[in-house]
Amino acid sequence: MIEFKDVTKVYEDGTEAIKGINLTIPKGKLVALIGPSGCGKTTTMKMINKLISPSSGTILINGKDTSDTDEVELRRNIGYVIQRIGLLPHMTIEENISLIPRLKGWKKEQYEGRVDELLNLVGLDPKVYRKRYPLELSGGQQQRVGVIRALAAEPPIILMDEPFSALDPISREQLQDELKSIQNTIHKTIVFVTHDIDEALKIADEIAVMRDGKIEQIATPAELIKDPANEFVRAFIGEDRLNVQQHQKCVFDIMDENTTYLLLEESEYSSIPYDASIQEAARILLKSEKHYLMVTKDGRNVGSVTANGILRAVASEGKKEERSV
Numbered sequence: 001m002i003e004f005k006d007v008t009k010v011y012e013d014g015t016e017a018i019k020g021i022n023l024t025i026p027k028g029k030l031v032a033l034i035g036p037s038g039c040g041k042t043t044t045m046k047m048i049n050k051l052i053s054p055s056s057g058t059i060l061i062n063g064k065d066t067s068d069t070d071e072v073e074l075r076r077n078i079g080y081v082i083q084r085i086g087l088l089p090h091m092t093i094e095e096n097i098s099l100i101p102r103l104k105g106w107k108k109e110q111y112e113g114r115v116d117e118l119l120n121l122v123g124l125d126p127k128v129y130r131k132r133y134p135l136e137l138s139g140g141q142q143q144r145v146g147v148i149r150a151l152a153a154e155p156p157i158i159l160m161d162e163p164f165s166a167l168d169p170i171s172r173e174q175l176q177d178e179l180k181s182i183q184n185t186i187h188k189t190i191v192f193v194t195h196d197i198d199e200a201l202k203i204a205d206e207i208a209v210m211r212d213g214k215i216e217q218i219a220t221p222a223e224l225i226k227d228p229a230n231e232f233v234r235a236f237i238g239e240d241r242l243n244v245q246q247h248q249k250c251v252f253d254i255m256d257e258n259t260t261y262l263l264l265e266e267s268e269y270s271s272i273p274y275d276a277s278i279q280e281a282a283r284i285l286l287k288s289e290k291h292y293l294m295v296t297k298d299g300r301n302v303g304s305v306t307a308n309g310i311l312r313a314v315a316s317e318g319k320k321e322e323r324s325v
Contacts, residue, residue, distance in 0.1 A: 001027045007057030017043045019213040028187040032200035035210035041193045045159050049078045079150030079158035087134040094130040100153040118148035140171035160192045209233050222275030251281045254313045255295045255303035269294045278313045
């Protein structure tokens with residue numbers, strides 16, 4: 001868990017970048033920091049791994065004050081993915097991915113196996129890509145490598161600074177889906193900076209909306225859509241999104257609440273948050289090739305949805321859209 005307690009950042013020229021924020025990022029959740037340019041979201045994220053030092057206040061990771069932690073050791077235990085990817089061009093893909101494990105003293109057989117595992121995770125055949133160099137890959141492939149490089153040493157925390165914003169729309173959507181799928185498997189604590197509200201609504205467990213160095217609202221995507229805290233948040237989300245998404249069902253609305261889901265084996269299902277959209281459920285189910293999705297709320301299993309239930313809901317939503325045209 002990451003906690004910000006009354007944290008400020010004032011630069012030497014007097015600019016107040018962060019104005020006393022309080023923020024809790026729960027363990028195992030993906031929290032998106034979003035807001036207009038200059039609102040302080042990247043500064044907030046960079047204070048977690050001490051790339052920027054706060055002027056006052058406290059930042060805790062699992063109860064330990066980061067100001068008392070060696071910054072090199074801190075960063076080796078935090079994955080970091082940036083917009084510019086940052087792969088080292090003179091190193092092979094295998095060398096790039098294994099960099100932090102090697103710095104941490106992993107044995108060769110450990111990190112070689114980890115490289116293959118991670119490349120397979122994002123659909124890149126290790127036999128094909130392991131010995132290639134970054135410039136031999138497309139932009140989307142490079143960014144996939146950037147993401148799994150951050151996972152290589154199995155850090156509990158991953159920071160992602162607008163990692164997909166430079167990609168074309170198709171690659172961007174594919175990587176968003178990839179990240180959702182990976183997070184459903186590994187449950188890391190991820191802080192994701194973005195200026196794209198659609199991206200935040202799609203991938204985040206919780207969203208912190210920022211303006212002028214302050215946090216305007218922290219909520220799940222469903223809560224943000226249902227009850228924007230003020231006019232700024234409402235305007236940032238956009239009336240069109242509010243109108244559309246407020247009338248869409250989520251998986252909680254179609255799940256089976258009887259106790260039969262308790263009898264399911266873990267191999268039979270993938271998990272999905274209770275407030276995820278029907279469309280997101282369909283994507284996850286299709287990709288996982290499972291027959292069930294386990295619906296989770298506050299870390300607990302509260303029900304399940306089946307492939308047939310999702311198909312019926314998708315068809316129903318489609319008919320509603322046709323009638324509204």
